[in-house]
Amino acid sequence: MNLPPDLKDQFPLLSQVINDHQIVYLDSAASSQKPDSVIEAMNSYYRTINANVHRGAYEIAAQATEAMEASRTQIGKFIGANSANEIVFTKNATESFNLVARSWGGQNLSEGDAVLITDMEHHANIVPWQILQAEQGFEIRWIPLTPDGLLDLTQLDQLLDGVKMVSITAMSNVLGTLNPVRAITDRAHDAGALVTVDASQYVPHVPTNVNDLGADLMCFTGHKMCGPTGIGVLWGREEILESMPPFLGGGEMILDVRKDGFTSNELPHKFEAGTPPIAEIIGLGAAVGFLESLGMAEIRQHEISLTEYALKALGDRYGDDLTIHGPKEASQRGGVLSIQYRDVHPHDLSQVLDQKGICIRAGHHCAKPLMRELGVGATARASLYLYNDESDIDALVNSLELAGEMFAL
Amino acid sequence: MPGLEDLYKEIILDHYRNPRNRGELESPPAHRTEGFNPLCGDEVTITFELKDDSLAEFRIAGQGCSISQASASMMSAAVQGKSIKEVRDLTREFKSMMSIHEESIDSEEPNSASTATFELGDLEALKGVVKFPVRIKCATLSWNTLLTGLDELEA
Numbered sequence: 109m110n111l112p113p114d115l116k117d118q119f120p121l122l123s124q125v126i127n128d129h130q131i132v133y134l135d136s137a138a139s140s141q142k143p144d145s146v147i148e149a150m151n152s153y154y155r156t157i158n159a160n161v162h163r164g165a166y167e168i169a170a171q172a173t174e175a176m177e178a179s180r181t182q183i184g185k186f187i188g189a190n191s192a193n194e195i196v197f198t199k200n201a202t203e204s205f206n207l208v209a210r211s212w213g214g215q216n217l218s219e220g221d222a223v224l225i226t227d228m229e230h231h232a233n234i235v236p237w238q239i240l241q242a243e244q245g246f247e248i249r250w251i252p253l254t255p256d257g258l259l260d261l262t263q264l265d266q267l268l269d270g271v272k273m274v275s276i277t278a279m280s281n282v283l284g285t286l287n288p289v290r291a292i293t294d295r296a297h298d299a300g301a302l303v304t305v306d307a308s309q310y311v312p313h314v315p316t317n318v319n320d321l322g323a324d325l326m327c328f329t330g331h332k333m334c335g336p337t338g339i340g341v342l343w344g345r346e347e348i349l350e351s352m353p354p355f356l357g358g359g360e361m362i363l364d365v366r367k368d369g370f371t372s373n374e375l376p377h378k379f380e381a382g383t384p385p386i387a388e389i390i391g392l393g394a395a396v397g398f399l400e401s402l403g404m405a406e407i408r409q410h411e412i413s414l415t416e417y418a419l420k421a422l423g424d425r426y427g428d429d430l431t432i433h434g435p436k437e438a439s440q441r442g443g444v445l446s447i448q449y450r451d452v453h454p455h456d457l458s459q460v461l462d463q464k465g466i467c468i469r470a471g472h473h474c475a476k477p478l479m480r481e482l483g484v485g486a487t488a489r490a491s492l493y494l495y496n497d498e499s500d501i502d503a504l505v506n507s508l509e510l511a512g513e514m515f516a517l
Numbered sequence: 518m519p520g521l522e523d524l525y526k527e528i529i530l531d532h533y534r535n536p537r538n539r540g541e542l543e544s545p546p547a548h549r550t551e552g553f554n555p556l557c558g559d560e561v562t563i564t565f566e567l568k569d570d571s572l573a574e575f576r577i578a579g580q581g582c583s584i585s586q587a588s589a590s591m592m593s594a595a596v597q598g599k600s601i602k603e604v605r606d607l608t609r610e611f612k613s614m615m616s617i618h619e620e621s622i623d624s625e626e627p628n629s630a631s632t633a634t635f636e637l638g639d640l641e642a643l644k645g646v647v648k649f650p651v652r653i654k655c656a657t658l659s660w661n662t663l664l665t666g667l668d669e670l671e672a
Contacts, residue, residue: 455557455582455655456525463521470582472558479558485580486558514525515533515583 111402111410115495118143122495129465132503137281137309137444137491138469139331142395146334149394150387160383162360176386179393180376186396187307187326188317189343193375196349197384200340201308202232204327205275207342207379208304209236211352212325213273214244222247222271224301226259226287227481228280231474232327233306237275251276253481257283257434261292268299276303278310278321282473282487283434284415284444286314293322302348308332312493313411313442315404324348330388335395339388342379349375356381407494411443414492418445418501425505429512433482443492446473449508452515454488460511466503519648525583526642533583538593540576542566547574548670552662554654559585561659563666571600577659584643584652589659591639601667608660610637614644615653 116122119141124131133141159169161176181192189195198204213236217223223237227250237248249267252260257280268274274296278289293303304325310316312333318326325348330339344352354361354372358381364371372378399407415438422430426449433446449457454470461468469489472479479485490504541549542564552561559581566574575597577589592611596604614637646656 453582453586455559455584455652459524459649459652460521470557476558485560514521514530 111406111494113497115402116497118145119495120144120147126465126467127463132464132466132500134490134492134496134500134504135467135469136312136332136493136496137473137489139337140312140334140493141495142336142391143334143398145398146336146391146394150336150391153387153390158387161386162377172386175393176384176389179389179396182393182396183341184343186316186400187311187343188319190319191346194343194346194349196342196344196376196379197389198340198342198379199338199385200331201306201327201329202236202340204329204340204342205232205304205306206236207355208275208325208327209240211355211379212302212348213237213240215351215353216272217244217246219245220270222249224249224251224267224271224274224276224296226251226276227253228257228259228283228285228475228478229275229277230281230306230308231476232308233275233277233304234477246272250477253478256436257285258440259285259287259292261288264292264295265299268296268301271296271299271301274301274303275306277306277308279307279313279442279444280434280475280478281309281444282446282475282478282489284441284446285434286310286441289321289323293324297322309442309444312399314408318343330392330395333392333395334398335392336388338385339392341392346375349379352379354381355379358382360384402494410494411492412438414496414498414501415441415443415445417498418443418490418492418504421501421505422447422508426508430508433487443496444489445491446487446489448484448487450512450515452511454486456515457488457508457511460514461504461507464503464507464510466507468504519645523645523648524652526645528639528642529583529587532587532590532639536577536586536590538576538590538597539578541578542574542576547576548666550662550666550669552579552658552665554581554585554658556651556654557582559655559658561585561589561662563659563662565663565666567601567670571598572596572604573598579659581658582652582655584646585655585658588640588643588656591643592659592663595638595640596663601671604663604667607637608664611640611643611660612657614640614647615657616647617653617657 121141157168157171159172161173180195184192184195254260296303302324305323307328311328325344331337361381362370431448435441458470547564547566549564561579564576577593
């Protein structure tokens with residue numbers, strides 16, 4: 109079954125005209141657009157049941173609490189969680205990683221230990237470990253890449269020796285590479301390590317089941333999956349979350365506070381200090397409902413087809429003048445296309461495309477260690493989602509030439 | 518809507534394609550400073566030698582977009598041989614043209630270079646960058662790096 113052809117109609121932003129052109133949005137790896145149903149769910153919360161959660165005994169407070177917890181359950185089911193208690197709401201994936209590093213890492217890592225990450229990680233899965241490393245003195249190791257932009261797992265056994273935590277992305281936000289998470293989690297577990305998965309680029313695009321991935325902890329964010337900004341998720345196996353100390357302290361995360369100390373609340377509230385982003389949680393629930401109504405398998409299939417179309421169209425038109433970083437096969441990658449066109453700098457390329465209403469990303473994509481491995485300062489990245497179609501790819505392909513004419517050295 | 522011709526003037530593209538004073542001086546004796554634009558990954562490395570309080574030798578290296586590289590090239594031509602004070606004044610003038618000064622918060626229009634005490638010359642071509650606010654950091658990267666280098670020397 110295919111996605112409905114008129115999907116763009118459900119995204120009000122996509123009908124906008126930018127710089128005299130109908131907008132062509134190709135930056136969903138940075139943030140996705142929002143369908144009417146998500147915007148409406150959040151508006152409806154504010155218009156009808158806005159009240160703080162988990163306290164008031166009155167009707168709308170109860171309804172707000174119920175709506176928020178219904179979202180938690182829905183999001184849990186969406187990723188195959190074993191219980192809603194395994195879904196911790198954070199501000200974004202970055203906060204989820206900071207929670208894991210500070211709470212789990214703070215308790216478990218010291219000199220002589222090691223954390224294993226990869227050369228294709230986003231800064232969100234690098235810097236929190238580095239901050240902790242400066243205080244606690246463990247080692248950070250990196251899984252290298254093959255020339256095709258896949259993880260080079262030939263030395264994995266040696267790399268895993270002495271590792272307590274493996275923290276890897278399921279899909280690169282620069283290369284589009286889909287990593288063999290299950291194979292890595294199995295080997296990590298054999299070596300006695302836990303595994304945290306960065307699923308920020310994965311959950312929005314690929315059917316996801318945490319048990320199939322074999323993960324212990326998983327971080328992702330709402331705004332890349334048709335949800336609002338300001339809401340992220342940390343999923344964790346219950347016994348691991350139970351073993352971790354609180355991250356932020358304050359209201360909501362306690363059972364009792366005395367002058368001589370406090371008792372933490374139960375999961376998941378133990379990790380949710382302060383009034384949560386209620387509207388955003390409800391919005392993310394609506395986004396999950398929207399994705400489920402389309403079908404994640406259908407979304408993935410749509411993106412494979414569109415990625416194949418884009419790889420072929422770009423290759424046919426520009427040949428050796430254009431390089432696309434990462435795997436060559438659409439089945440091995442998501443719809444993230446980091447392109448180098450002749451010697452046009454990515455910033456200039458995106459500026460020229462902007463004149464045609466085409467939104468692509470230029471920069472290091474919060475992956476500077478990867479940029480250094482690739483030997484570039486920046487890339488121009490076009491990224492696809494469920495609402496993109498072949499006309500968007502055609503617009504991209506046709507506009508690149510303009511940039512070449514202006515900037516070729 | 519500002520057009521691309523406002524941004525990419527011919528002289529800018531010329532400096533981009535044929536950058537002046539490109540390279541690195543041996544350091545030491547030259548002073549060396551690196552600058553980064555954390556938003557887009559642009560990098561510049563500035564090396565210079567002072568003689569009698571003036572920038573006797575000046576080179577600039579790095580990678581970046583046409584705006585950052587052209588601005589760096591134009592800057593290198595403008596500051597070569599100038600005294601530290603002149604360089605600081607010119608930098609202030611340039612950043613003011615990029616609408617980076619406290620007064621700009623209140624005024625609708627950025628201060629024009631007409632108040633300049635310095636002839637900006639070729640640098641005037643970069644004025645169009647102001648219409649593309651996300652590119653201002655590209656244009657000012659090399660200037661800020663030079664200021665950092667001067668501050669380091671005088672510290």
